[in-house]
Amino acid sequence: MEHQSYNIISPEHGWIIIAGLSVLWIGLGYYWGRRAKSMDGYMLAGRRVGLALGTATVMATWVTSNTTMLAPQFALELGIWGMIAYSTAALGLLLFAPLAARIRRLMPRGYTSGDFIRLRYGKPAWVLFLLISIFYGFIWLISMGMAGGILMNAIAGIPYEIGMSVILFVCVAYTLFGGLYAVIGTDYVQSVLILIGIVIIGVAVFQLVDFGTVYADLSTDKPMLLNALLPASIMAVFNNLLFGVGEVFHSNVWWSRVFAMSQKAGRRAYLIGGLIWLPVPVAAGFIALSSGSIGINITRPDMVGPLVAANVLGQAGAIVVFMVFFCSLASSLDSLLASTSDLITQDIYKKMIKPQASEAQLRKASSRIVLGLGFVAWIVCLPRIGTLADVLFFAGPLVASTIWPIATGLFWRKANARGAIAGMIAGSVTGLVFYFVVGWYSASLIGAATSMIVVVLFTYLFPGTFEWHKLDEKTAASNA
Amino acid sequence: MTFPYRTTTFSSWYLSLVLILISSLNLVAGDQRPEFRGKYELMSRDGHVRLRWQAVGPNAIYELQQSDTPAFDNAETIYRGPDLATFISGLPDGVYYYRLRMNDGDWSEPLTLTVKHYSLQLALTLAGLGAIVFLLTVALVLKGTPKAIR
Numbered sequence: 001m002e003h004q005s006y007n008i009i010s011p012e013h014g015w016i017i018i019a020g021l022s023v024l025w026i027g028l029g030y031y032w033g034r035r036a037k038s039m040d041g042y043m044l045a046g047r048r049v050g051l052a053l054g055t056a057t058v059m060a061t062w063v064t065s066n067t068t069m070l071a072p073q074f075a076l077e078l079g080i081w082g083m084i085a086y087s088t089a090a091l092g093l094l095l096f097a098p099l100a101a102r103i104r105r106l107m108p109r110g111y112t113s114g115d116f117i118r119l120r121y122g123k124p125a126w127v128l129f130l131l132i133s134i135f136y137g138f139i140w141l142i143s144m145g146m147a148g149g150i151l152m153n154a155i156a157g158i159p160y161e162i163g164m165s166v167i168l169f170v171c172v173a174y175t176l177f178g179g180l181y182a183v184i185g186t187d188y189v190q191s192v193l194i195l196i197g198i199v200i201i202g203v204a205v206f207q208l209v210d211f212g213t214v215y216a217d218l219s220t221d222k223p224m225l226l227n228a229l230l231p232a233s234i235m236a237v238f239n240n241l242l243f244g245v246g247e248v249f250h251s252n253v254w255w256s257r258v259f260a261m262s263q264k265a266g267r268r269a270y271l272i273g274g275l276i277w278l279p280v281p282v283a284a285g286f287i288a289l290s291s292g293s294i295g296i297n298i299t300r301p302d303m304v305g306p307l308v309a310a311n312v313l314g315q316a317g318a319i320v321v322f323m324v325f326f327c328s329l330a331s332s333l334d335s336l337l338a339s340t341s342d343l344i345t346q347d348i349y350k351k352m353i354k355p356q357a358s359e360a361q362l363r364k365a366s367s368r369i370v371l372g373l374g375f376v377a378w379i380v381c382l383p384r385i386g387t388l389a390d391v392l393f394f395a396g397p398l399v400a401s402t403i404w405p406i407a408t409g410l411f412w413r414k415a416n417a418r419g420a421i422a423g424m425i426a427g428s429v430t431g432l433v434f435y436f437v438v439g440w441y442s443a444s445l446i447g448a449a450t451s452m453i454v455v456v457l458f459t460y461l462f463p464g465t466f467e468w469h470k471l472d473e474k475t476a477a478s479n480a
Numbered sequence: 481m482t483f484p485y486r487t488t489t490f491s492s493w494y495l496s497l498v499l500i501l502i503s504s505l506n507l508v509a510g511d512q513r514p515e516f517r518g519k520y521e522l523m524s525r526d527g528h529v530r531l532r533w534q535a536v537g538p539n540a541i542y543e544l545q546q547s548d549t550p551a552f553d554n555a556e557t558i559y560r561g562p563d564l565a566t567f568i569s570g571l572p573d574g575v576y577y578y579r580l581r582m583n584d585g586d587w588s589e590p591l592t593l594t595v596k597h598y599s600l601q602l603a604l605t606l607a608g609l610g611a612i613v614f615l616l617t618v619a620l621v622l623k624g625t626p627k628a629i630r
Contacts, residue, residue, distance in 0.1 A: 222569055232526035446606075
């Protein structure tokens with residue numbers, strides 16, 4: 001690992017903050033987890049989550065380590081357009097709001113995004129979708145485990161392997177105790193801390209960094225970052241937008257929250273959460289552009305956000321920065337562990353392996369899956385492969401290829417299984433070809449475009465006649 | 481060439497030997513040229529690059545220079561410090577040369593970076609395609625919204 005000469009707080013202070021927050025999350029997770037007496041409670045927080053908690057969990061989950069660490073990396077690599085490109089991910093949440101209402105209406109007792117694909121398109125499409133979704137969830141998990149290690153190393157000088165292990169352990173522990181109750185409850189506290197921290201950091205950075213100097217330095221040393229026609233960043237804008245839409249539309253992280261919230265709360269929570277999230281990447285990105293003026297050497301681009309913020313704000317500010325990053329990591333890691341575990345428990349264990357499983361057996365399986373996910377993520381994170389962008393954007397074309405199969409599946413009766421399968425395969429393959437030939441800037445964009453063309457073509461050629469009531473599986477079963 | 485530390489007493493001779501050893505050690509340290517890690521011919525399509533170099537010894541201060549000529553005319557020091565890597569971004573099309581030294585010693589072999597951005601035509605075409613996909617997705621969702629919230 002390259003030596004980085006800016007460890008802002010001492011490892012001792014870092015450990016004190018980590019220990020304090022870890023005890024808080026595990027304690028709250030245990031406390032809220034006591035409510036989870038049934039599987040509906042454990043997986044979907046009793047399906048009674050209101051607007052305030054719903055908005056907080058949407059916002060906190062989307063303010064991931066990728067927002068606080070990758071958005072600055074985007075700005076440092078791609079300039080002004082890079083910041084805008086990252087903030088377009090808010091459109092994923094905003095566009096999902098109407099879908100949330102539709103999902104809740106069509107599937108009042110659904111559990112996972114996999115349920116929808118199975119009931120709407122049948123088993124082959126379901127298996128393909130699960131492969132994509134679990135692969136993406138795992139990649140996201142790895143990128144955040146890595147981010148935890150990088151963050152603690154950059155700010156407090158804690159060795160990467162130890163920092164990464166601690167954050168994974170803490171999130172696995174409280175998710176294990178409390179399921180979605182614990183996840184949503186801690187998300188609320190974490191979102192409040194994140195917002196307070198971002199306001200403090202934002203105000204301090206805008207007061208301490210001179211815009212004129214930053215602009216002048218960029219013009220001289222990094223002129224392409226101010227160039228509106230920087231080709232890579234032009235491509236990145238719509239690529240990132242479609243990646244974000246694909247992430248939200250398909251991932252069980254967002255579907256499980258829809259099933260957990262009431263119908264009215266779901267749509268509003270996604271709208272408000274998206275609007276609150278929108279300026280966060282721009283603020284995070286701006287501070288990266290000032291790294292040259294401040295005179296900080298950046299050894300890895302994914303370190304730029306925490307390093308600049310902590311350096312500008314000094315010791316006290318660094319503690320705020322550390323807490324914000326730790327909260328943003330935890331709020332996403334727990335969500336991902338819970339929702340991926342739900343997907344595997346419901347769609348693989350219950351539907352494929354043990355259909356007659358009791359609630360106690362499902363709960364046990366779910367806990368083991370959370371533990372297994374955490375362990376495998378830990379093994380993969382250890383060697384610290386690539387940068388966050390390299391890791392995350394590899395899954396881009398896969399998730400972007402699910403946008404049209406899901407959106408048309410929710411609104412078009414004529415959308416059909418052949419189109420959904422062909423769209424996901426064609427979109428994933430062409431997107432990955434572009435990932436390796438052109439770069440990640442184009443992979444999600446091509447994946448989404450190909451999938452859209454294929455889905456529309458198959459809908460026109462082989463129109464289906466789907467009956468919406470089939471999506472309400474339990475009602476259909478009881479009527480039968 | 482005369483021996484500079486010629487002495488007549490044992491203690492002076494001993495002192496001279498120590499001084500020779502120290503000066504030869506300094507000479508060796510000065511000869512320790514840092515090396516970049518990886519290839520010395522790099523290509524970037526997006527104007528950024530991460531340069532890494534091998535650690536030479538403890539307490540080393542590295543100096544990294546950038547120039548647009550292989551002779552390093554008008555070279556600019558872009559990093560000076562103990563780190564073993566730096567990230568450079570925002571470079572326009574062109575050929576850039578980098579060299580490195582430790583504690584004001586000898587310079588390393590130069591590293592060459594060629595920046596050739598993606599074609600603007602390709603970028604605008606892909607962005608246009610992305611805009612169409614996005615707008616059609618918005619249209620699909622908005623058209624279905626009344627159905628969704630009814």
